[in-house]
Amino acid sequence: xxxxxxxxxxxxxxxxxxxxxxxxxxxxxxxxxxxxxxxxxxxxxxxxxxxxxxxxxxxxxxxxxxxxxxxxxxxxxxxxxxxxxxxxxxxxxxxxxxxxxxxxxxxxxxxxxxxxxxxxxxxxxxxxxxxxxxxxxxxxxx
Amino acid sequence: xxxxxxxxxxxxxxxxxxxxxxxxxxxxxxxxxxxxxxxxxxxxxxxxxxxxxxxxxxxxxxxxxxxxxxxxxxxxxxxxxxxxxxxxxxxxxxxxxxxxxxxxxxxxxxxxxxxxxxxxxxxxxxxxxxxxxxxxxxxxxx
Amino acid sequence: xxxxxxxxxxxxxxxxxxxxxxxxxxxxxxxxxxxxxxxxxxxxxxxxxxxxxxxxxxxxxxxxxxxxxxxxxxxxxxxxxxxxxxxxxxxxxxxxxxxxxxxxxxxxxxxxxxxxxxxxxxxxxxxxxxxxxxxxxxxxxx
Amino acid sequence: xxxxxxxxxxxxxxxxxxxxxxxxxxxxxxxxxxxxxxxxxxxxxxxxxxxxxxxxxxxxxxxxxxxxxxxxxxxxxxxxxxxxxxxxxxxxxxxxxxxxxxxxxxxxxxxxxxxxxxxxxxxxxxxxxxxxxxxxxxxxxx
Numbered sequence: 001x002x003x004x005x006x007x008x009x010x011x012x013x014x015x016x017x018x019x020x021x022x023x024x025x026x027x028x029x030x031x032x033x034x035x036x037x038x039x040x041x042x043x044x045x046x047x048x049x050x051x052x053x054x055x056x057x058x059x060x061x062x063x064x065x066x067x068x069x070x071x072x073x074x075x076x077x078x079x080x081x082x083x084x085x086x087x088x089x090x091x092x093x094x095x096x097x098x099x100x101x102x103x104x105x106x107x108x109x110x111x112x113x114x115x116x117x118x119x120x121x122x123x124x125x126x127x128x129x130x131x132x133x134x135x136x137x138x139x140x141x142x
Numbered sequence: 143x144x145x146x147x148x149x150x151x152x153x154x155x156x157x158x159x160x161x162x163x164x165x166x167x168x169x170x171x172x173x174x175x176x177x178x179x180x181x182x183x184x185x186x187x188x189x190x191x192x193x194x195x196x197x198x199x200x201x202x203x204x205x206x207x208x209x210x211x212x213x214x215x216x217x218x219x220x221x222x223x224x225x226x227x228x229x230x231x232x233x234x235x236x237x238x239x240x241x242x243x244x245x246x247x248x249x250x251x252x253x254x255x256x257x258x259x260x261x262x263x264x265x266x267x268x269x270x271x272x273x274x275x276x277x278x279x280x281x282x283x284x
Numbered sequence: 285x286x287x288x289x290x291x292x293x294x295x296x297x298x299x300x301x302x303x304x305x306x307x308x309x310x311x312x313x314x315x316x317x318x319x320x321x322x323x324x325x326x327x328x329x330x331x332x333x334x335x336x337x338x339x340x341x342x343x344x345x346x347x348x349x350x351x352x353x354x355x356x357x358x359x360x361x362x363x364x365x366x367x368x369x370x371x372x373x374x375x376x377x378x379x380x381x382x383x384x385x386x387x388x389x390x391x392x393x394x395x396x397x398x399x400x401x402x403x404x405x406x407x408x409x410x411x412x413x414x415x416x417x418x419x420x421x422x423x424x425x426x
Numbered sequence: 427x428x429x430x431x432x433x434x435x436x437x438x439x440x441x442x443x444x445x446x447x448x449x450x451x452x453x454x455x456x457x458x459x460x461x462x463x464x465x466x467x468x469x470x471x472x473x474x475x476x477x478x479x480x481x482x483x484x485x486x487x488x489x490x491x492x493x494x495x496x497x498x499x500x501x502x503x504x505x506x507x508x509x510x511x512x513x514x515x516x517x518x519x520x521x522x523x524x525x526x527x528x529x530x531x532x533x534x535x536x537x538x539x540x541x542x543x544x545x546x547x548x549x550x551x552x553x554x555x556x557x558x559x560x561x562x563x564x565x566x567x568x
Binding site for chain 4: 303304306307308310313315361
């Protein structure tokens with residue numbers, strides 16, 4: 001799926017686990033990682049010019065249609081996590097990312113994940129061909 | 143603040159505490175009660191014809207501008223809570239509610255709260271006088 | 285992965301989408317479905333005697349180690365969703381479920397998902413062989 | 427309530443509003459501010475040596491028993507918020523804080539709030555007199 005010739009675009013953001021994200025068995029509740037992935041995508045957008053608002057102004061929203069999370073280790077209160085978000089090159093009308101979340105203190109791998117998003121017009125129609133602004137973005141960065 | 147002659151409008155909804163609402167010290171995380179109050183208001187809206195979508199179709203949104211929560215007892219995993227939402231009569235351009243949350247199994251009072259909402263037009267302006275549809279609603283129910 | 289001879293154990297629970305689960309593009313925020321899956325597993329536990337607290341009293345917690353969500357349609361404010369949770373038979377030391385979430389009003393399929401949980405002792409060790417209480421549960425229900 | 431002679435202890439932490447904290451009317455969902463207050467208290471704890479884990483190791487948890495939020499302006503996607511948390515001096519067996527949340531870009535005041543926490547022993551009993559470690563903390567900082 002990845003293109004060996006493509007540059008690998010990865011953003012990094014740190015997040016310290018607050019009390020309200022820890023569950024009754026003292027670990028980060030597994031559903032909170034979906035938030036961490038979104039924090040990762042938002043940082044990617046800021047760093048590489050692909051923010052939600054930029055996409056929205058181009059006439060699209062990009063709902064997640066597939067999400068796969070693989071939990072490796074537990075994270076705990078106050079852990080500082082490093083969320084790495086990497087763009088997966090594709091020619092199709094999708095946005096795909098892979099993620100790795102690490103604990104800073106001991107460099108343990110906590111979670112890996114992938115996500116797929118489709119382009120939906122502001123009128124609610126799925127876009128089957130890649131929007132022009134995305135082609136331009138790919139031409140610039142890939 | 144309450145009008146002794148007014149009918150007391152109260153709705154009731156039940157909610158069983160799921161695992162993801164319990165915190166690291168085995169009680170419902172205190173912030174989740176704000177969700178329970180919203181569940182209460184939504185049930186009130188369904189029962190008495192004041193749903194968010196009805197308000198929205200009348201040209202308004204009703205953001206919460208004041209919220210006061212008083213925690214009495216802890217609730218725990220699997221507790222069935224009874225959320226009582228009572229309309230506080232007022233002549234001003236506000237929606238005010240008071241809440242009591244009880245545990246069904248032992249009838250313990252878990253939390254009391256009050257909320258105040260203002261009317262904001264779909265253009266984002268605060269409405270200083272009570273909207274007509276609210277006057278009509280009050281005339282019907284009070 | 286499924287055992288053709290096994291009885292199919294499925295639980296059903298309904299959930300009406302509250303305002304606080306809807307995102308800025310007017311659909312259920314995609315991360316909230318992880319909560320819906322947990323609501324589904326909890327209902328399964330109540331119906332078939334496999335509650336978290338029962339597992340805990342037998343000396344284990346069951347963290348989710350793999351989660352795969354496939355989004356089919358958007359759900360919206362006030363939609364009543366039907367969450368179906370089906371036990372996936374396995375001989376190994378795991379709990380596996382598959383899920384289908386439907387909208388009641390038009391019977392649209394909103395999401396499918398699968399989850400895998402492992403057994404971890406209260407001392408924090410992964411259990412490599414199936415715990416006795418799980419063998420007993422399987423013998424009773426499968 | 428405040429002691430004019432006491433030093434004013436205030437911590438500051440910044441938080442950028444992610445997509446998942448914005449609601450269907452494009453503003454931060456009002457319940458998320460309870461999370462922001464907890465982020466504020468946690469930063470206060472780190473800066474002034476009063477972390478949850480420190481309190482816990484001294485034999486106590488500190489549940490919130492009263493919370494009052496006053497919403498001034500709406501915050502939106504990508505806003506950078508500055509959360510100021512100020513210790514309110516008291517002689518009684520409580521922890522009290524006041525909060526102000528500002529938007530960095532235009533220095534608008536978004537929310538003010540107060541919280542009260544009580545000391546509960548690890549055995550679940552309310553502590554009526556101020557714990558020794560809190561007296562020591564007050565002697566050091568006030």
